[in-house]
Amino acid sequence: MLQNNPELRGKIEQLWNKFWSGGISNPLTAIEQITYLLFMKRLDEFDLKRQADAEFTGEPYRSKFVGSWIPPEYRARREETDSDADWARKLEDEKRYAIDRRRLRWSEFKRMQAEEMLQHVQSRVFPFLKDLNGAESNFTHHMKNAVFIIPKPMLLVEAVKTIDEIFEVMERDSRINGQAFQDIQGDVYEMLLSEIATAGKNGQFRTPRHIIKLMADLVQPQLGHKIADPACGSGGFLLGAYQYIVTQLAIRAGSKNLVPDEDGFVRTSVAASLTASAQKTLQESLYGYDIDATMVRLGLMNLMMHGIDEPHVDYQDTLSKGYTEEAAYDIVMANPPFTGSIDKGDINENLQLATTKTELLFVENIYRLLKKGGTACVIVPQGVLFGSGSAFKSLRQLLVERCDLKAVITLPSGVFKPYAGVSTAILLFTKVYGAKDKVDRPATEHVWFYEMQADGYSLDDKRSKQEGYGDLQDIVAKYHARHAATDTERTAQYFMVPRSEIGAEGYDLSLSRYKEDVFEEMQYDAPGVILDRLIRAEVGDVDEIELAKVQSGIVRELLELRGMIG
Template sequence: MLQNNKELKSKIDQLWIKFWSGGISNPLTAIEQITYLLFMKRLDDLDIKRKAEADLTGEAYTSKFEGKWLPIGMHENEGNYVEKEILRWSHFRHLPAEERLQHIQLNVFPFLKALNGEESPFTYHMKNAVFIIPKPALLVEAMSIIEEIFELIEKDAIEGGQAFQDIQGDVYEMLLSEISTAGKNGQFRTPRHIIKLIVELVGPQFGDRVADPACGSGGFLLGAYQYLVTQLVKDSKDLKLDEDGFLRGSVSSQLTKEESDILNNSLYGFDIDVTMVRLGLMNLMMHGVDNPNIDYKDTLSKGFTESDSYHIIMANPPFTGSIDKGDINESLQLSTTKTELLFIENIYNLLKMGGTAGVIVPQGVLFSSGKAFIDARKILVEKCELKAVITMPSGVFKPYAGVSTAILIFTKGGNTKNIWFYNMQNDGYSLDDKRTKLEGNGDLQDIIKQFKKRDPYKDKDRKAKCFFVPKQEIIEGKYDLSISRYKEEEFEEIVYEKPEAILANLKDMERVINKELAELEGLLG
């Protein structure tokens, strides 16, 4: 896990200080500018890698840097076109400082903004993006540190078995940990190993439409893409278990064009923060999704009209936010402005009949007695097959927050008969602010194993880590889904000696001590 790499953390700190001292003091602005540089570097690296793979396999590949490009505002004559080859990071990194800054401002950044064509979501959301690094010296220093960061990431990927690396997400997470705005409005980046766990539990299939209605930097969508690519090429010898025990591989080059096109049109994300939309778009593009479908939309508002659209939804919606009552989508019937409840209903609405969701919620959603909380849980139990409630320890979202959370796995339109509970106690990382990787993978792989072989006729021992609870018992408890209500704690009876015996033992000990003290005094004369 990259956040445990002290050397990389040091480089991120250096980068942060350079931007701060270089005049970009707004933290989110700095993050956005750093992200643009990461994107430029990753785009060049990925293009070179894909071209080499195509040459090896004999397949056709058209480089994004092939041909000529007309800078915006220039007239169409031969002298105004520039070769796309000079827009690569590996080219302009050699230019003198002032020339480099001017080249990026006038040519490279405008080219990147229009990379996927005028009609693409990427181009639409990048149209107002600006490259505002003001000083040539800052640009040169930042590019040098970013190259060192990529070298460390490559080393970490090889040593940790991380064939797919959420480069932008990891660096973004490290930057966020430096600023006070981390976790604003209850938004926390979901740890990568928790994303992988949820993807395994919901099991998207090739061709499924997968969505995240509060996608942030696109972690769940990237996780789904990685999982699907791995399923398509799982016979490859390149695949191996990563540091969290999941099978993942970077062999997307083995996909046919048809498979790549289907995957590209399978992932959909929405967010209400335009910066996060840009981050999400670039994140997916840096990992092989050529034209991602991420849009700037408030999926809880009246302006969002989709329903019954997706086979799979995975999300970690904002926990503590609220929405203006007058702007709530009329299809949402829960009488509340709490986003954590509205998202549950919204996800239910967005799923196709038979579609499955994996959603992270604060544990208060599981047991709070307010009418809206009960009604939200009734949706899960009465209108869905609520397959699993997996409670997680409170340290999972540290250092951002110590809130206790749970994972809900449910299928729209199914029939809930029994609900499977699992009490996760260890996610493979320390539960303090450092989140250090521990030996083994904690409960992650056991959760997957037990979930796949769960049996309501066998898993009845409520003293165990996982067990089933019948639907009727849930209903009688006002749809309470907290594991503590149903789990039976096993107490070990400790038998103490009688007070008289304890007193006698103390007197014996005192006699021995007095005897030894008397012997010591005799030796001293």
């Protein structure tokens, strides 16, 4: 993690400061512009690596920087009225605007003079980036309104130089520490995203990567599962599911060099060992939606930088009438916005809860999105577990009766610092009955509760890495080994509660409702002994005759008190 790499942190802060002093002071605008540059750099590096891999394995690969590229506005289009001569003239005109793709590489344009570089990146490289996956692609569609607004040639030169230095440090770290380059890149991107001052607005704040890894280990997504995040932000959960699946496939293929990361999770982003068929299946498995167009672009680029060529990330309000998907996904992983509310007239009529609170509607919507037998792992504010309103109770009843509510894991309130100190919990449930199905027998038998006390990081604003893994690995191990017959000790950190008891408590899912406190018996000295100790502390070793001569002050009062208790 970057906490342990001051050099990398310093370089990233340097990059922020350059943008700030260069006139781009809005953090969200700065992160978007930096992401475009990171994407250009990564595209070049990734393309060179794919070429080298293809040469080594003998597989075909066509570089994105081979041949010529014609900007969309200059591409010849043959009309019905065009003669052959007209068409030939159009093709000749098109050739005039053709750009050698090799000149669009980061490694080529970074050597240009400042003025030329800015003009080249603005007018050629950035339009090429927007058109990268062809006119019909999702990426091109969402990049349509993206603008490159670095205003000064020297800011671009300095940013390019600093990004090159950041990549050098990342590559050195990867060699020395054996951490996958893409994971280090993920850390860098996380730190950049953490600078967005608007994080926390409308209850939106990023989920720490180690919490995403925890949730992936709990759900265990498999190749072929259709996976969604209905409020995906920069795509962290989709990436977490992707990395989990890739890691499991690498382990099954015999990878021996995988070691636990600083949080105790074994992960690799390297999908090169996947067959073309597995890679295609995985590409088609991940779906994300967000209502912020900037976050959709960031999410698309984040996933593409990790080797997912054509991510399904779309601009969509998944609570609205316009979103009609239902019973479509095997896995949903999400940290939907808290503390917001939606206009009543916009709410999808398939959502039955009588509320405008987004933290409740999102959980109901996630239930709706799951196929029968599909599993969700969702972060909610702890108020959802015990809120007394009818919508709160209805949602909890739905989770207990129409789903198999497997686990409620409470998180310490510092997990989302510095954005928020809100107390949260992870809900893990499998859909058993559809919304219109008759419930013959409630689906949940027992709910497993775990009280996370530490996540391996300090719970203050700094979130510094601590020794060990906190409770992360214990949660994974204990959850997968849970058993109603043995997890009965209510004074422990984890235990199981039968559905009947939860129903009797009005479907309250707060851990404190069922946990029993342990009262330790304390042994205290007799009052007389304590008073003697206090008197000696005041006057030292003095005999009783001398003490009797004391006429006033605290010693006199202590002596009188001792006399009263005799």
